[in-house]
Amino acid sequence: xxxxxxxxxxxxxxxxxxTQALFPPMxxxxxxxxxxxxxxxxxxxxxxxxxxxxxxxxxxxxxTALEHPFSPEQYLHVSRHVLAYGGLGLLLRRRQVxxxxxxxxxxxxxxxxxxxxxxxxxxxxxxxxxxxxALPPDHLADTLLxxxxxxxxxxxxxxxxxxxxxxxxxxxxxxxVSHRDEAPHMVGFALAALLGLIGLAFALKxxxxxxxxxxxxxxxxxxxxxxxAFWTGPIIGTLSAVTVNALTVCLFPKAMQSLPIxxxxxxxxxVGAAALLIGAARNDHRxxxxxxxxxxxxxxxxxxxNELYAHALRSIPVAVTIQDAAQPGxxxxxxxxxxxxxxxxxxxxxxxLPLSGxxxxxxxxxxxxxxxxxxxxxxxxxxxxxxxxxxxxxxxxDDLARxxxxxxxxxxxxxxYLAGGIAHExxxxxxxxQNLAYAVGQQGGVLTEQQHRLLSIIQQCAIQAGTVVHPILxxxxxxxxxxxxxxxxxxxRDSMAMVSRGLSPAIAPQVDIADGPASAMISPVEMTQxxxxxxxxxxxxxxxxTAKARIKVHGHLVVNGDDVSYRLTxxxxxxxxxxxxxSRVFTPFFTTRADVGGTGLGLTIVRNIVSEWGGxxxxxxxxxxxxxxxxxxxASPA
Amino acid sequence: xxxxxxxxxxxxxxxxxxxxxEAAGYDVREAADGDAAMSIIHAEPVHAVVTDLWxxxxxxxxxxxxxxxxxxxxxxxxxxGGGPGMTIGAAGAxxxxxxxxxxxxxxxxxxxxxxxxxxxxxx
Numbered sequence: 001x002x003x004x005x006x007x008x009x010x011x012x013x014x015x016x017x018x019t020q021a022l023f024p025p026m027x028x029x030x031x032x033x034x035x036x037x038x039x040x041x042x043x044x045x046x047x048x049x050x051x052x053x054x055x056x057x058x059x060x061x062x063x064t065a066l067e068h069p070f071s072p073e074q075y076l077h078v079s080r081h082v083l084a085y086g087g088l089g090l091l092l093r094r095r096q097v098x099x100x101x102x103x104x105x106x107x108x109x110x111x112x113x114x115x116x117x118x119x120x121x122x123x124x125x126x127x128x129x130x131x132x133x134a135l136p137p138d139h140l141a142d143t144l145l146x147x148x149x150x151x152x153x154x155x156x157x158x159x160x161x162x163x164x165x166x167x168x169x170x171x172x173x174x175x176x177v178s179h180r181d182e183a184p185h186m187v188g189f190a191l192a193a194l195l196g197l198i199g200l201a202f203a204l205k206x207x208x209x210x211x212x213x214x215x216x217x218x219x220x221x222x223x224x225x226x227x228x229a230f231w232t233g234p235i236i237g238t239l240s241a242v243t244v245n246a247l248t249v250c251l252f253p254k255a256m257q258s259l260p261i262x263x264x265x266x267x268x269x270x271v272g273a274a275a276l277l278i279g280a281a282r283n284d285h286r287x288x289x290x291x292x293x294x295x296x297x298x299x300x301x302x303x304x305x306n307e308l309y310a311h312a313l314r315s316i317p318v319a320v321t322i323q324d325a326a327q328p329g330x331x332x333x334x335x336x337x338x339x340x341x342x343x344x345x346x347x348x349x350x351x352x353l354p355l356s357g358x359x360x361x362x363x364x365x366x367x368x369x370x371x372x373x374x375x376x377x378x379x380x381x382x383x384x385x386x387x388x389x390x391x392x393x394x395x396x397x398d399d400l401a402r403x404x405x406x407x408x409x410x411x412x413x414x415x416x417y418l419a420g421g422i423a424h425e426x427x428x429x430x431x432x433x434q435n436l437a438y439a440v441g442q443q444g445g446v447l448t449e450q451q452h453r454l455l456s457i458i459q460q461c462a463i464q465a466g467t468v469v470h471p472i473l474x475x476x477x478x479x480x481x482x483x484x485x486x487x488x489x490x491x492x493r494d495s496m497a498m499v500s501r502g503l504s505p506a507i508a509p510q511v512d513i514a515d516g517p518a519s520a521m522i523s524p525v526e527m528t529q530x531x532x533x534x535x536x537x538x539x540x541x542x543x544x545x546t547a548k549a550r551i552k553v554h555g556h557l558v559v560n561g562d563d564v565s566y567r568l569t570x571x572x573x574x575x576x577x578x579x580x581x582x583s584r585v586f587t588p589f590f591t592t593r594a595d596v597g598g599t600g601l602g603l604t605i606v607r608n609i610v611s612e613w614g615g616x617x618x619x620x621x622x623x624x625x626x627x628x629x630x631x632x633x634x635a636s637p638a
Numbered sequence: 639x640x641x642x643x644x645x646x647x648x649x650x651x652x653x654x655x656x657x658x659x660e661a662a663g664y665d666v667r668e669a670a671d672g673d674a675a676m677s678i679i680h681a682e683p684v685h686a687v688v689t690d691l692w693x694x695x696x697x698x699x700x701x702x703x704x705x706x707x708x709x710x711x712x713x714x715x716x717x718x719g720g721g722p723g724m725t726i727g728a729a730g731a732x733x734x735x736x737x738x739x740x741x742x743x744x745x746x747x748x749x750x751x752x753x754x755x756x757x758x759x760x761x
């Protein structure tokens with residue numbers, strides 16, 4: 001706990017102010033010459049050194065310096081005070097006792113400490129008085145004992161109250177309730193202590209003298225103080241005992257003075273000590289119940305939390321295992337997603353850590369192979385050593401297969417485009433050769449038989465060349481994907497998942513696809529090709545202003561009587577196109593991005609694929625107003 | 639005499655078609671691309687259109703689309719020698735989508751074309 005720098009001076013000043021204020025009323029507690037029944041300054045000294053530490057001993061000296069700045073005798077006198085009570089405070093400090101929740105053991109410690117401190121002070125006083133005053137021995141003994149008992153009463157009765165006050169100053173408002181686990185049921189011990197002290201008072205014949213009329217009342221009040229202490233704890237108990245003692249001294253001064261000083265003091269000491277002990281025991285008992293309940297609550301909360309963690313970990317839709325670093329290859333934990341993968345846990349030694357990602361080919365129990373990407377992270381213990389290994393698995397088999405198929409399809413398509421272009425040129429030459437040769441032959445009469453034969457050969461060659469070229473045009477059909485009836489929304493979502501991977505998150509397309517049973521005869525690879533081309537075009541159009549970029553993929557079923565079609569729109573808010581560009585978008589090899597690798601085949605591919613689905617492609621755009629490409633193709637509502 | 643508009647960017651193709659069609663008694667108009675063809679469509683009555691699908695400028699598909707937009711009732715025969723990406727399947731699908739009555743793959747015998755036109759226009 002960080003204490004503000006001014007805390008200790010404030011504490012010292014409070015102590016000095018308190019002792020100065022309390023000193024005059026002390027006279028009230030004097031039941032004989034130099035013998036007080038309650039000397040609270042002792043409690044204040046113990047409390048201030050307990051809470052404030054060794055520096056507070058100086059504050060005790062300050063109180064003397066304020067009253068008798070030039071009296072060496074007084075400094076000697078206060079030295080034994082500092083040694084005895086300051087020392088006890090420091091002892092308590094070593095034990096780190098919490099004054100607001102004093103346990104019976106703490107209270108016992110205080111009592112023993114006060115006894116020892118009293119004995120020490122008695123020694124000092126003996127020395128002091130013996131040397132300086134040479135008093136008769138019996139008087140000396142009587143006075144010393146009175147001092148001793150009065151100081152002890154002050155210590156016992158005041159120490160908890162003052163300590164609480166000083167702790168309040170130093171605690172900066174933080175809770176001072178501790179949770180030490182002490183043995184409960186100290187009430188019996190406290191009651192035994194009370195009986196013992198009363199027995200001690202009997203032995204000193206104090207009780208028989210006190211059972212006069214006025215003292216009788218006092219005794220009942222004393223019992224009330226004990227009762228209050230019993231129910232409320234050490235602080236209220238202490239305050240009650242102090243009040244009872246103060247009232248007794250004030251209300252029955254004559255009775256007090258008529259009785260032997262020591263007897264009165266001992267009895268008061270017994271009341272105070274009992275109040276302290278019983279209060280502490282009661283507090284102890286209550287706290288142990290509270291501690292037990294809190295511990296149960298904490299245990300329950302912990303169990304709940306652990307259960308939640310376990311469930312959450314098991315339900316994460318990503319395959320996860322946790323391995324003990326000491327036994328890699330044997331998972332401590334695997335979640336449902338991992339179990340569903342049906343693959344063995346790969347051996348990853350802690351020396352391999354950390355792995356950002358590793359591709360592994362693992363075999364399932366049915367013998368099939370899966371391509372798995374494994375990401376590994378070390379679990380570090382409190383010493384930063386690797387105690388466990390967390391692995392996250394991603395099955396990329398289907399994605400890889402799809403990517404391979406797509407790549408192959410792209411390759412075939414590109415080849416087809418090249419072949420198609422060559423075939424076009426050849427066919428366009430063959431056509432006039434074939435037909436013009438025929439036309440020449442029809443111009444009757446002019447040609448010889450031989451010339452007719454030659455023209456016929458030219459014609460036949462052209463026809464034959466055509467039959468050679470035609471399969472080239474059909475060749476690209478091998479790139480055509482197997483089409484089957486697919487759920488359109490699913491096909492679009494799957495494709496978009498692939499397409500979006502290649503895009504910067506800033507321009508991630510907003511996909512708005514109506515769910516439903518709509519289906520069409522399409523192939524997933526073709527859908528991906530269509531969307532890849534359209535979304536890449538859109539991304540290129542918005543790349544100059546990604547901050548405001550918006551790419552939308554919107555699809556829904558259009559039912560017009562018996563005519564059911566699906567309308568898929570890919571739109572952007574990019575730079576748009578002028579009329580000239582727009583009129584050529586479907587022209588193969590026409591591109592405005594030749595410098596950045598545009599092939600000019602994108603929309604041609606889209607149109608050809610959609611045509612093969614039996615659909616149409618429409619492009620709407622104007623400069624600065626973005627572009628929208630609308631695909632409409634036959635669909636079925638089921 | 640029915641008028642046939644022949645659209646092809648290859649002059650030799652146009653010539654061979656003109657000879658065959660004129661021999662069959664058709665009046666022939668020629669255009670090298672969709673834009674030129676559109677001008678003729680707007681200028682005079684055309685009973686049949688023979689158009690290539692893949693040409694520079696306004697290509698055959700765009701021309702056909704424009705023709706459908708105008709609700710022109712000419713008989714349309716698409717002809718193609720293929721092209722980049724223009725498979726026989728794609729060409730067929732495009733021709734069908736945009737309302738061509740027939741698709742012929744080059745090189746073809748012009749007599750087949752004449753037969754088709756005769757069947758459609760003189761039936």
